[in-house]
Amino acid sequence: MTTLRPRAVGTPLERLDGPAKVTGTARYAFEHPVEDPLYVHPVQAAVARGRITGVDTEAAAACPGVAAVLTHRDAPRLEETGDEELAVLQSGRIAFRGQLVGAVVAADAETARHAASLVRIAYEDERPDVELRADRDDLYAPETVNPFFATDTGEGDVDAAMERAPVTVDVTYTTPMEHNNPMEPHTTVAVWQPDSPVRLLLYASTQGVHTVRTALAPLFGLEADQVRVISPHVGGGFGSKGMPHAHDVLAALCARAVPGRPVKLALTRQQMFTLAGHRTPTIQHLRLGCGTDGRITAISHDVVEHTARIKEFAEQTATGTRMMYSAANRRTSHRLAALDVPVPSWMRAPGECPGLFALECAMDELAAACGLDPIELRVRNDPPQDPETGRPWSGRKLVECLSEGARRFGWDRRAAAPGARREGRELVGLGVASATYPYYASQGSEALVRHEGAGRWTVRIGAADIGTGTWTTLTQIAADALDAAPDDVTLHIGDTALPPATVAGGSSGLASWGSTVVAAVRAFREQHGDDPPPGAESRAGTPENPDQKKYALHSFGAHFAEVRVDADTGEIRVPRMLGVFSAGRIVNPRTARSQFIGGMTMGLSMALHEHTVLDPRTGQVVNDDLADYHIAAHADVCDLDAVWLDEEDPHSNPMGTRGIGEIGIVGSPSAVVNAVFNATGVRVRDLPATPDKLLEGLDALRA
């Protein structure tokens, strides 16, 4: 499978888009120069459940500079696609607070915003239902969980095995609603061009230009090639730009209302909390049973989470538990409550991230319960093949990651007894947790390779760089495939005018696009040989990988954290974090390390800060900005590092890679919370681990 001979691959090439990024000249969606634009400001529902009974747009329309006011009464009709999130302004029904109910298009942003505040909407509303509880009587089992996994699995008899097990853990963890909050807000510039073959032109902030086109074209009754989406640089997404959201449709609707004029729409930070997806809150019941030797006999992981009434998103929270450790008796389940909440979606490592938080904390509890070192417990339960499918691993090096990390981090300095190490006012603890992320690669991309003459090449594919480094790493892969230097290869990405590419999601981007580029180069050599004329070109699609059905392909990692807890205030500081990863071949050590530490930083943020609060009375996000929704800042992140094993996956793709965008966040929150236990003896089972959750335990420790 691994056929690419690495030369540029594996070297720490500086980002090719570096100079443009550090000067701010790389163009994000809102920044493409367009002629004489108008500005859109959305109007959002002020109730969470009900219907619109009256609309008064007179004052808004009368503002000088207003070009159009849209509500469900007069917005252009969209084709039915069954996707209610995207059926924008098509009815007066309200399914969550903040849903789009109108828009103002005006000559400048200030006027649009002011006029939007003058739109009067009357509602008939009911008290919304936004509270997730495990004892709700309306929980249901979705048909599958994201993206295509079985909702429930079972093997053996967990209850009986738990009954017999001498050591057990039976606990419930919760994780809160969380928001992706990429620094670049979701923005779309749209132009409706009645006289052009490209009827709808969009500059969108997206993880996949073709994904946006595929979703939007049918809504507007257009063929795919009548829509063009451009997105060369994206200011982060973390899943929230993986699929188009309602604002993309709104921008296009507004553009259609003013044909020929570009319209610019940027969600405000506040609007992003209801219109750009989020991570569902989870309630996770974990049961583990083992013998006195620490060998696990029973695992069950039962998850309750929410989805929106208008669109189902079922996060695959328990899927990591299915393959992580050996046990003869196993069970997982997912149940959903459909609530009057905004539409949840992908947020960095959907499933594995919240799921392994619970599993890896429960493993820490189990280790304490049977008096084993938490690393040793994991080693004893490392399965020889995938316990779920029985397939051989393409490479499971969790134990290597754990021992390498233990050595580097100084794990032997951890006091086995919690609360034992005090330095001045601070209680010090170390924690560990495992990480895993599945290998995904998508079919459906195509790449075009062209010889420009004199040893220069261009490679075209509609891929995305959302900060992941695609501009650089895909150039490195193309260079090696072509046996050329990266300098001789010009890459074009981020435009539907290029050959189609799959979405930058599931850490699958580089694997999917890279193998497609390698296939296109192979096709080129077959067609044009080693001495091609200038202008020669070839195109190929993503090759099939038969090994993907024969092997269990997953990445693994081990996280280590040191925490210092103020014994009086409960403030938690994290002076050190280390991640050790096994993720196949690393294409670019410089950019790869950034992805790992970026994921770990987000994991630290999840452990200590992140928590979206919904007002149960109104369904309103209470903390809908960056002052109230805390994310890790410079001062929170100290000595944090990531390293990896030197390897290649023989079964993944020609490069031997496995994808690295998400595994950094998986398990890192557990390492922090397990370290808090080691420091204080307090188990925090509901994230985030804020000081108030420690105070009682700290009092007990003092007593």
Add this chain to the structure above:
Amino acid sequence: MEHRITLRVDGTERAVTVDSRTTLLDALRERLGVTSPKKGCDHGQCGACTVLLEGRRQLSCLTFAVAHDGDQVVTAEGLGEVRGDGGLHPVQQAFIEQDGFQCGYCTPGQVCSAVGMLDEAEAGHPSHVTRDLAPPGAPDSPAPLDDGEIRERMSGNLCRCGAYVNIVAALRETATASRGAS
């Protein structure tokens, strides 16, 4: 209400008509086409819009353009221009070497903030974590710039990609180089 003002942006005199509600950030981005400063929150909460205003770092979303008639604004795009060589500022070069960014959206703000921060430290401004404030009689001696100081002083600039450790490495490198040279 519309106002005609003049800004000196990245070394060039620019006349622009603004609404009294237009922030400095929107004046730059939407009226002058200077999109180097980014809008991450529009509320002074993220730092993406940081520019150097009259030589000091400023959140351009938190101030109205109309209040800055005649002022000098430097963005990350103009840092090299203003230094005279048109190349990258040492801070920018260090960001590239240390990979102090991923998506790059917070980056121009981080860069401008860093340039302003290094000047503040050089001028002896203490931060929240500075232990020894300058002794009386020596108010202008440079403030210490260890990692903790850098982190504290840069905490107004959020990075969701989580490039913090690399940004700190970049600034450690720049600070050491410039202090070593002086």
